[in-house]
Amino acid sequence: MTPDDIRARIRAALPDAEVSVTDTTGGGDHFDATVISSAFAGKGPVERHRLVYAALGDVIIGPSAPIHALALTTETPEEYQRK
Amino acid sequence: MNDELRKRITDTIARGRVMLFMKGNPAMPQCGFSAAVVGILKQTGVTFDSYNILADPELREGLKEYSSWPTYPQLYVDGKLVGGADIVRDLHAKGELAPLLSAAQ
Numbered sequence: 001m002t003p004d005d006i007r008a009r010i011r012a013a014l015p016d017a018e019v020s021v022t023d024t025t026g027g028g029d030h031f032d033a034t035v036i037s038s039a040f041a042g043k044g045p046v047e048r049h050r051l052v053y054a055a056l057g058d059v060i061i062g063p064s065a066p067i068h069a070l071a072l073t074t075e076t077p078e079e080y081q082r083k
Numbered sequence: 084m085n086d087e088l089r090k091r092i093t094d095t096i097a098r099g100r101v102m103l104f105m106k107g108n109p110a111m112p113q114c115g116f117s118a119a120v121v122g123i124l125k126q127t128g129v130t131f132d133s134y135n136i137l138a139d140p141e142l143r144e145g146l147k148e149y150s151s152w153p154t155y156p157q158l159y160v161d162g163k164l165v166g167g168a169d170i171v172r173d174l175h176a177k178g179e180l181a182p183l184l185s186a187a188q
Contacts, residue, residue, distance in 0.1 A: 045170045050151050061153045063144055069116060069154060071169045 001028045001059060001066045013055030014039050018080075029066060034073040041076045048074035088145045095142065096159050099132030101184055104146060105156040106137050113137060116168035117156045123175045124158075129184040160184060 003021035010019045010033075017037035024030045033052070040048045049072055053060055060067040096102055101124070107113030109121045124131050136143040136155055147153050150164050158165045160183060165171065174180040 045173065046152075046164055046166055049166065049170065053151070053153050061147070065153065073169070 001031070003031065005059070006031060006033060006056065006067075006070075009057070009059065010035060010052060010055045014051070018077075024071070029068040031067060031069070032071045034075070036075050036077055036080045038076055040074050041078075045074070048072075084145055084148055088141060089149065092142060092146050092149050093162075095134055095146075096162055098134070100161055101129055101131040102159040103131055103133040103156055104136050104159070105133055106135070108135050109133055114155070116154075119168050120156045120158060120171050123171055123180065124184075127175075127181045127184055129181075160186075 003023055006021045007019045010017055014035070014037045016039070017035050019036075020034045022032045024032050035052055039051060043051070052070075052072055052074065056067065056070075059065055060070060103109075103117075103120060103124065105112060105114070105117035105120065107117060109125075112118035112121055121133075134142075136146070143155075146157065150157060152164060152167065154167055156167055156171075158167070158171055165174070165183065171180065174183065
């Protein structure tokens with residue numbers, strides 16, 4: 001997996017999303033991602049993460065999925081601007 | 084998922100009001116993210132139970148499906164998924180974790 005693959009999958013499911021992804025170990029299996037999307041409005045952290053996991057699908061779900069770890073920060077555009 | 088596995092999952096989640104599914108055990112975590120959550124829980128002083136999913140491949144995969152959550156650790160409070168390492172870390176940083184855990188005492 002590359003950060004670009006991950007970004008593309010998230011954008012396909014959440015078209016308005018601003019996505020930045022880092023490969024934290026350089027090994028293509030541990031990533032750090034920040035996703036900013038209006039789709040997160042009104043949702044708690046667990047539901048927000050589930051939206052991103054569903055967008056990634058079989059690259060993170062399942063025993064042989066190539067992504068082993070994904071540290072996620074999820075914000076709405078309003079939350080991002082408030083910082 | 085068969086009913087037997089589903090029941091084993093719900094029974095295991097119900098073993099403790101604060102229940103951590105992790106890689107390894109609190110004394111010897113086998114993953115940095117599991118270690119981080121153990122460290123935070125210890126800081127809060129809460130009593131928690133844990134389950135080593137590395138020793139149970141069937142439950143390891145079943146719980147991911149049950150919770151729609153693909154990675155470990157997974158922290159449950161009163162049977163409800165609180166999140167994985169980054170959510171626990173975030174709640175702790177915002178001072179929201181301890182109240183959530185103490186409500187479970």
